Amino acid sequence: MSTAIWGQNNIPEKFRNRYYKIQDLQMSDDRKHVAFNKAYQQSTDTVALVAANGSDSVLLDFPKTIRSAFTKTGNFFVRNTKNAELVLLPSLQKIRWEDIQGAEYSKDLNLILVLKDHLLQVVDDRGNLVRTVQDVHSVHNKEGNLFYTRKHDLQYQLHQLTERSSTLIFESKNEKLDVFQLSPYAYIVFELVEKQNDVHFIDILENHQAKLEHPSLTGISCLMQKPVQIVKGQIFMDLIVKTTPKDRSAVEIWYGNDNYIIEHTYDKGGNVFVLWNPYENKVIKLEDPESTRFFHNGSKKYVLAFDPLKHRDYTKKLPPFTLYRYDIASKKQELLADTGSVVYADPTGKYLATLKNDVWWLIDVETKAEVKIPLKTARAAYFSNDGKILLFENENSLTEYNTGSGKLRDLTVPKGYRSRIISDNYVPISPGSNINRTNFDHGKKLYVQLWNRSGNMTAIASYYKGRLEILMPPTEDYIGDLEVINDGSSLIYTRSNVNMPPQIWWKSKQSALVYDSKKQDQKATGIRSEKITAYNSEGKEVVGVLIYPLDFDKNKKYPMVTAIYESQTFESNKYLVDGMFGSTEGINGRHLVENGYFVFLPSIVYGARGAGFSALDCVDAQLDALQKYDFIDFSRVALIGHSHGGYETSFIATRSDRFATFVSGAGNSDLVRSFNSFNYNFKSPFFWQFEDGQYRMPGPFASNKELYIESSPVYHAENVKRPILLWAGKKDDNIIWDQSMEFYLALRRNNKKVTALFYPEDGHTISKIENRIDLYGRIYDWLDHHLKDVKKDWIQKMDN
Structure with a gap:
């Protein structure tokens, strides 16, 4: 069993991660084999190869993998930083290349490139040598196209590999070359020259080359996105150029109407947007007083523009946009539309869809017409390739909208289920904005994928030509990592549960078990969970998750750890792995249930009084619902949380005597201070997190002063009745460590039993391995000390 992660030999036995989850599924075209990545807590680079026959055994493991793929004939290519292998299937015979400089496989060409000692070997997918090339310095796989750089007569030549030979693309005296293919015959080449890039266009069909030159384009660092050839002779590029850092010693002027606060703290990005006609050597730098960002939405006529900060008043997490339309032919820019904070574009460039003021709108980019779609609730939107159909992920339906006729139709899903489209075709086209x-x-x-929140049930359906068909009926198992097989006729996915290690399933007309990882974890079958339904003071349903101790005996009484964070019903079927991670930072559920604890994961629904009072209300209701279980010792129950859960833990500690102890990590204690702070993690004033985010306050501090103060643990430290452990990283850019330190000081001043752990070199989560071992160890000590009466010297110092 592989434990080669995070330097496992240096990790104490009880913290080691032995069990893995499964991700990044691949299936061979002949459906006979599957590969996946073993997901450990700090490493996902071990690839496993299995036979797709329901086996519980791994054929081969490949540690430290950086590339892997099935070939067209069903063999398996894999490489790490030093070696590459081709596994011939089903014989498992290996062809191995060691101490390589690079290796790539292209399914389009069905060829493998292996570079060693500057000799490039071109190999077919059965391992037969096709040809060799001398003096090669690097190989690249760019979206399935294979390129290599070769030195010849003091020049570096960039070649594209073809099925039978190769094509010379570009020559340079500089070695560092990067390439982007625009069409079968057109390329953009980046040439690194003295710490900046020269940009070249090459058309091998017309034997034409051009260099991008413009006074503002000095110091090009990189591309923000792949260049787009809108039409022949019009290339859109989003370039990053080097900028002079702002003089931070100069006075800063902050105005009361300033939407650009971020620029006082961070340098403006060096984005330069250009339209380039390399055949006429014409460059247009796109700039406008109303726009700082440009993007291509797929249109042949237009580029769209906006200023992401224009409407940023920081009371919402995401601001709305005012979009402009730049006409490529006339070189004129004009107003297109005001949109919401999320915009979806169809691949033809004709339409945009946006949710604005709780109403969906369809915007025609060419006519500027805006059509109101009679739909309010939806989570995401997908256009058909021709732009004629718009599908909305929705509650209780998958909603189909015909962009031509305007007809809206709900495709019914089981009651209480929400729909989620399984697609890789969700591509950001303006980085940094939604x-x-x-x-x-x-x-x-x-x-x-269909999901029921309250029951944590999942089903799978297919949509085809206007019909929705249930393929897999609802199950309580966790269904994840869904991957559509290349031809779209079937899919593979993982299936697991709290007591069932991950399995891989294949779904076509029938369902078939492909692989079962049960051998890795025989203990899992002894773990069970139960959903606990309760109702808060407003009559709203809350469903928590109770996880039983391993080897549970109903005649015994057990302590319980309650870990809090938002709604956690979805945790009821999550496979529990060991190690130092879990749903709450600082504890591992598997460790706790193996050491005689119940673990309870309450859910929170939020009301008008904000997150703190809502959490207290819901936790009380769910603890009341648990009272019927006499095998839980309610005098030995702890409450623990991290981040927002840390805030909720600290708040409840000032209001409740139902817990024997508390552990609060990296949580806010003073909402007034936090509301009026700048958050360096989100690079924004923090108003929005209270008015539009996790804290669910009914409005700003000015109009809700009493509620903000009542909701702040630091102002009520005198009410804490039980020992509390606080912890934080002193480099936390999200919730500054002062929030924990000041709560500690308030508790100390009021003579409360408090201990604080502060990690100088860590942030919002603890990443340094020695600190992570320390944190998890001390929290387990704390729980054992207060819930099991296992005394720990370092904790008893608090009592002296």
Whole structure:
């Protein structure tokens, strides 16, 4: 069993991670083999190869993998930083190349490139040598296209590999070359020259080359996105250029109407947007007083523009946009539309969809017409490839909208289920803003995952030509990592539960078990969970999760650790792995249940009085619902949380005597201070987190002063009745460590039993391995000390 992660030999036995989850599924075209990554707590680079026959055994493991793929004939290519292998299947015969400089596989060409000692070997997918090339310095796989750089007569030549030979793309005296293919015959090449890039265009069909030159384009560092050839002779590029850092010693002027507060703290990005006609050597730098960002939405006529900070008043997590339309032919920019904070573009460039003021709108980019879609609730939108159909993920339905006729139709899903489209075609087209191109092929099956929140049930359906068909009925098992097989006729996915290690399933007309990882974890079958339903003071349903101790005996009484953070019903079927991670930072559920604890994960629904009072109300209701279980010792119950859960823990500690002890990590204690702070993690004033985010306050501090103060643990430290452990990283850019330190001081001043752990070199979560071992160890000590009466010297110092 592999434990080669995080230097496991240096990790104490009780903290080691032996069990893995499964991710990044691949299936061979002949459906005979599957590969996946073993997901450990700090490493996911071990690839496992298994036979797709329901086996519980791994054929081969490949540690430290950086590339892997099935070939067209069903063999398996894999490489790490030093070696590459081709595994011939089903014989498992290996062809191995050691001490390589690089290796790549292209499924389009069905060829493997292996570079060693500057000799490039071109190999077919059965391991046969096709040809060799001398004096090669690097190889690259760019979206399935294979390139290599070769030195010849003091020049570096960039070649594209073809099935039978190769094509010379570019020559330079500089070795560092990067390439982007725009079309079968057109390329953009980045040439690193004295710490900056020269940009070249090459058309091998017309034997034309051009260099990008413009006075503002000095010091090009990189591309923000892949260049787009809108039409022949018009290339759109989002470039990053080096900028002079702002003089931070100069006075800063902050105005009361300033939407650009971030620029006082961070330098403006060096984005430069250009339209380049390399055939006429014309460059247009796109700039406008109303726009700081440009993006291409797929249109042949337009580029769209906006200023992401124009409407940023920091009371909402995401601001709305005012979009402009730049006409490529006329070189004029004009107002297109005001949108919401999320925009979806269709692949043809004709339409945009946006949720604005709780109403969905369809915007025609060419006519500027805006059509109101009679739909309010939806989570995401996907266009068909031709832009004629718009699908909305929704509660209780998958909603289909015809962009031509305007007809809206709900495709019914089981009651209480929400739909989620399974697609990789969700592509950000303006990095940093929530503007995305989404699409699906209307001529193929589209798979849809259905999820019921209160029951934590999952089903799978398919959408095809206007019909929704349930393929897998609802199950309590966790269904994840869904991957559509290349031809779209089937999919593979993982299936697991709290007492069932991950399995891999294949779904076509029938369902078939592909692989079962049960051998890795025989103990898991002894773990069970139960959903606990209660109702808060407003009559709203809350469903928590109770996880039983391993080897549970109903005639015994057990202590319980209650870990809090938002709604946690979805944890009821999560496979519990060991190690130093879990749903709450600082504890591992598997460790606790193996050491005689119940673990309870309450859920929170939020009301008008904000997060603190809502958490207290819901936790009380769920603890009341647990009272019928006489095998839980309610005099030995702890409450623990991290981040927002840390805040909720600290708040409840000032209001409740139902817990024997508390552990609060990296949580706010003073909401007034936090509301009026700048958050360096989100790079924003923190108003929005209270008015539009996790704290669910009914408004700003000015109009809710009493509630903000009542909701702040630091102002009520005198009410804490039980010992509390606080912890934080002193480099936390999200919730500054002062929030924990000041709560500690308030508790200390009021003579409360408090201990604080502060880690100078860590942030919001604890990443340094020695500190992580320390934190988890001390929290387990704290729980054992207060819930099991296992005395720990370092804790008893608090009592002296």
